[in-house]
Amino acid sequence: MFNFLTFKSLKNRKFTSLLCVLSIALSVTLFLGIERIRNGARDGFTNTISKTDLIIGAKGGPLQLLLYTVFHIGGAVNNIKVSTYNEIKSNPQIEWAIPISLGDTYRGFRVVGTDENFFNHYQFRGDKKVEFQTGNIPSDTFEVVIGSQVARKFGHLVGDPIVISHGISSGAIMTHDQTPFKIIGILKPTQTPIDNAVYITLQGMEAIHFGWETGTPSGETINPERFKKENIEITQLTSFMVKLKSRIAVLRMRRSIDQYEAEPIMAIIPALSLQEMWETIGYVEQILLLVSVFVLIGGAMSILIALYTSINERRREMAILRSLGASSQNVFFLLLYESGLLVFSGCILGVVNLYGALYFIRPWLETNFSIYLPIEMLSKTELYYLGAIFILGTMAGLIPAIKAYLNSLQDGLSIKI
Amino acid sequence: MTDAIRLQNCQFAYHKNTNVLNIDELTIKKGEKVFLYGPSGHGKSTLLNLIAGVLKASSGNVEVLGQDLSKLNQSARDKLRGEKIGYIFQLFNLIPYLSVKENIELPCLINKKRAQSLTNIEAQAMALIESLGLFDLTTKSVTDLSIGQQQRVACARALIGEPEIIIADEPTSALDEKNNKEFMKLLMNEWEKKKFTLLFVSHDERLKTYFDRTISLPEINRHV
Numbered sequence: 001m002f003n004f005l006t007f008k009s010l011k012n013r014k015f016t017s018l019l020c021v022l023s024i025a026l027s028v029t030l031f032l033g034i035e036r037i038r039n040g041a042r043d044g045f046t047n048t049i050s051k052t053d054l055i056i057g058a059k060g061g062p063l064q065l066l067l068y069t070v071f072h073i074g075g076a077v078n079n080i081k082v083s084t085y086n087e088i089k090s091n092p093q094i095e096w097a098i099p100i101s102l103g104d105t106y107r108g109f110r111v112v113g114t115d116e117n118f119f120n121h122y123q124f125r126g127d128k129k130v131e132f133q134t135g136n137i138p139s140d141t142f143e144v145v146i147g148s149q150v151a152r153k154f155g156h157l158v159g160d161p162i163v164i165s166h167g168i169s170s171g172a173i174m175t176h177d178q179t180p181f182k183i184i185g186i187l188k189p190t191q192t193p194i195d196n197a198v199y200i201t202l203q204g205m206e207a208i209h210f211g212w213e214t215g216t217p218s219g220e221t222i223n224p225e226r227f228k229k230e231n232i233e234i235t236q237l238t239s240f241m242v243k244l245k246s247r248i249a250v251l252r253m254r255r256s257i258d259q260y261e262a263e264p265i266m267a268i269i270p271a272l273s274l275q276e277m278w279e280t281i282g283y284v285e286q287i288l289l290l291v292s293v294f295v296l297i298g299g300a301m302s303i304l305i306a307l308y309t310s311i312n313e314r315r316r317e318m319a320i321l322r323s324l325g326a327s328s329q330n331v332f333f334l335l336l337y338e339s340g341l342l343v344f345s346g347c348i349l350g351v352v353n354l355y356g357a358l359y360f361i362r363p364w365l366e367t368n369f370s371i372y373l374p375i376e377m378l379s380k381t382e383l384y385y386l387g388a389i390f391i392l393g394t395m396a397g398l399i400p401a402i403k404a405y406l407n408s409l410q411d412g413l414s415i416k417i
Numbered sequence: 418m419t420d421a422i423r424l425q426n427c428q429f430a431y432h433k434n435t436n437v438l439n440i441d442e443l444t445i446k447k448g449e450k451v452f453l454y455g456p457s458g459h460g461k462s463t464l465l466n467l468i469a470g471v472l473k474a475s476s477g478n479v480e481v482l483g484q485d486l487s488k489l490n491q492s493a494r495d496k497l498r499g500e501k502i503g504y505i506f507q508l509f510n511l512i513p514y515l516s517v518k519e520n521i522e523l524p525c526l527i528n529k530k531r532a533q534s535l536t537n538i539e540a541q542a543m544a545l546i547e548s549l550g551l552f553d554l555t556t557k558s559v560t561d562l563s564i565g566q567q568q569r570v571a572c573a574r575a576l577i578g579e580p581e582i583i584i585a586d587e588p589t590s591a592l593d594e595k596n597n598k599e600f601m602k603l604l605m606n607e608w609e610k611k612k613f614t615l616l617f618v619s620h621d622e623r624l625k626t627y628f629d630r631t632i633s634l635p636e637i638n639r640h641v
Contacts, residue, residue: 004526012514316509322471323506324574325499325528327492412471413504413586414462 002337005321010338013310017342020306024346027299028389029353032382034292036358037365038285040373043125046274048192049241051123052098053250056080056088056257057239059264066273069100069239071193072110075168076102079236084263088242093253095243096121101205102238104164104176109150110197111164113205119145121243124192125372134158135185141204141229145185149195149367158183162198164208174216176208179227191372203232241270296389299346300396303339307400311335311407318408332405339397346393347386351378420480421447421582421614422468427477429463436475438463439639443632447482447581450608450615452628459634461618465586468616469502470494482581499528503575503613507587510571511559518542518555521573524580531578538577545573549603565596569603576607582614590621601627 010017049070057065058078067073089097098121101113112118119130119137135158138145146156156162160183166174181200189195207227211218225231244250250269257267318331326334358375365371378386422445429438438460445451455461466472467479470486471494479486482501486494498504503524511520521542525532532538546552549569554562559570568588575583585604589597605627608615617628625631 008514008519317512320506320510320512321527322495323469323498323504324524325495325531327495329492330495330527412462412466413469413506414466 002334005334006337006341010341016306016310020302020342021345021349023302024299024343024389024393025349025353027295028347028350028386029357030295031292031389032350032354032385033357034288034295035382035385036354036373037371038288040365040371041369042278042282042285044191044370044372045278046271047125048274049122049124049270050126051121051243052241052270053244053247054254054257054267055239055241055270056265056267059266062266062268062273063277065239065266065268066270066277068102069241070270072102072112072197076238078264079238080240080265081236081263082234084260084265085237085240087262088257088260089240091253093244093246093249095245097243098122098241099202099237100239100241101202101236103168104166104205104208105168106146106150106162106164106198107154109147110168111205112197112199113202114199115202118199122194122241124190124194128190130190130194131188133186133188135183138184138199138201138204139229141201141207141227141232142179142181143184143201143204144181145187145199146183147187147195147197147199148189150198151186152367156183156186158186164198164200166212178217178222179208179210189366191366191370193370195370201229202234202237203229206232206234296392299389300392303342303393304396304399306342307335307339307397308403311400311403314404315407315411318404319411319413322408322411323413328405328408331408332401335401335404336394336397339401340390340394343390343393343397347390351386419447421445421449421482422616423478423480424467424474425478425480427467427474427479429460429467429472430475438467440464440477440637441639443637445614445616447614448612449630450628451617452625452631453616453618453634454620454622454625454631455618455634456620460638461586461634464634464638465584465618469504469584470498496528496530499524500530501581503577503580503583505568505571505575505583505585505588508564508591509567510574511562511567513558513560515559516555517551517557517559517562517570518546520559520570521545521577524574524577528578531580541577542573545576548607549573563596564591565593565600568592568596568600572600572604572607576611576613579611580613582616585615585617587619588617589624590619 055065055069057069058076058080060077064074068076085097085099088094096117098117099114102110104111116137122130133148135145144162150156161180162183163180164176166176181204187194210222210226211220244253254267254269257265321331355375358373362373365373422443424440424443427438427440428436430436463472467474468481470481474487481497484497489497512523515523522538525538546555549572551566551569551573554566559567562570589600592600601624
């Protein structure tokens with residue numbers, strides 16, 4: 001009885017019903033979509049770097065150290081000596097160390113001097129490693145590997161020559177045009193700052209500054225022998241990342257680094273710092289959550305309005321049903337069933353829309369905001385949300401249902417027009 | 418047990434001390450066709466709601482087909498109505514979003530027992546459609562029907578499943594002279610065939626010639 005009548009009745013008011021379903025679907029899509037983006041942004045951010053236990057650099061702000069080492073934002077006040085790096089690296093508790101040398105840019109993208117450890121050990125989003133689209137790890141002085149965004153933006157291919165600019169200000173006018181690099185590899189997209197950087201060897205970083213000891217090019221011609229990798233001596237680094245053999249040793253190691261006597265250096269635990277940093281900017285997350293809750297309430301209101309406004313014009317219908325043997329409870333459940341059906345269809349359509357929308361905005365979010373959103377099955381939490389939305393929407397139908405119930409009690413078999 | 422409807426010392430009040438109905442005795446036998454003269458304002462709706470089991474008497478007895486309604490709960494009264502009573506309103510009898518045939522079959526959908534007595538709902542619906550001259554309208558939307566046609570569909574719906582009692586509440590008062598006569602003729606034809614108990618309520622006294630007996634509500638309802 002309910003199925004037949006509800007279906008026919010909704011079909012009769014198909015335009016209103018459709019609008020109602022669409023409005024619920026829209027709220028469901030927005031709510032789940034915002035949730036996914038929220039989680040994606042947080043996961044993406046806090047997983048920009050993983051498996052690294054400590055980041056070590058010159059004493060200064062911990063946040064600053066995190067920003068320039070991992071996100072390539074801002075710069076270090078001081079560099080550290082290579083001897084420091086070598087000494088800490090030789091500590092038996094260290095599993096691996098990745099040196100980082102910063103200071104130059106390529107057309108606005110950061111140049112990172114590092115060694116093969118970066119390509120072999122750096123991890124993000126859990127256990128993802130840096131992978132090559134094409135090419136190999138740079139080994140010679142003037143070889144460079146570029147991130148996927150850099151390659152995409154300038155249409156670079158392996159073999160292209162590039163010239164690096166001196167300094168990190170966006171309008172850098174001094175270029176290392178005496179020492180062009182050759183692209184020998186392009187990295188796969190990672191949706192992390194890696195995509196927006198170019199990677200050269202530590203030797204390359206030293207070599208482009210030969211004759212720049214005063215801060216500007218001296219103009220002298222450098223003997224090509226000096227550019228040979230084995231002839232280049234590295235003197236300083238910006239920072240380095242380490243992984244310890246045992247997690248338990250991390251805090252002790254951090255303390256000993258903070259008290260390192262030969263040079264003022266400090267260590268931060270990236271996972272912790274990322275978490276702290278997200279919390280300071282996390283109010284955005286709260287606002288998003290709030291917005292999505294309001295969107296949902298709006299959806300529930302649309303059901304309430306659609307059904308409630310129809311109650312009076314359906315008073316007659318309810319009296320007829322009662323004359324045919326329906327009880328007031330039947331009338332109540334008929335209305336509730338209608339709202340339930342509307343919300344249910346809205347939820348289904350909303351989920352379909354969600355996947356449709358994800359499919360289309362995913363590449364855009366990845367390239368523009370580095371938010372990585374995998375197309376996954378609905379999570380348990382999302383199913384709970386859907387359940388809650390279903391209940392909320394059906395509850396909104398409760399008010400018209402109660403109204404119809406009271407009407408039918410009052411009217412009995414008298415037809416009110 | 419030959420009474421279809423029996424009221425004894427029946428009183429009904431919506432609020433304390435404001436009785437709208439006070440009937441000492443009203444008996445309608447099975448198979449009788451009774452004209453109930455009821456101008457508005459004499460507790461007509463209340464009486465019909467009591468007989469149909471939508472309202473419950475404040476005091477006294479209302480018996481329908483031997484069942485004391487005061488001893489039944491609301492849901493049992495709803496079931497009894499659905500199973501045994503066919504009801505025709507003055508106007509707007511039909512569910513607008515159902516077709517003519519769906520409207521006629523609706524009582525069988527709401528009350529399973531009404532359907533049980535039928536071997537074939539479809540066949541009986543078609544038979545009623547045939548005998549009430551609705552054949553061309555079967556698949557039409559009810560909103561496209563004239564008022565006369567609508568009342569005939571309502572009549573068919575009340576009759577499906579052969580309920581023992583038909584209550585018609587001013588079924589002809591919205592009809593013109595010609596449709597009025599036609600409706601009465603069809604209703605009487607059906608009564609001849611099935612001999613159900615017919616309680617026909619109207620303020621139009623001219624119609625009483627069709628009936629076995631006339632009861633005047635202003636006379637039996639002592640209250641107003």
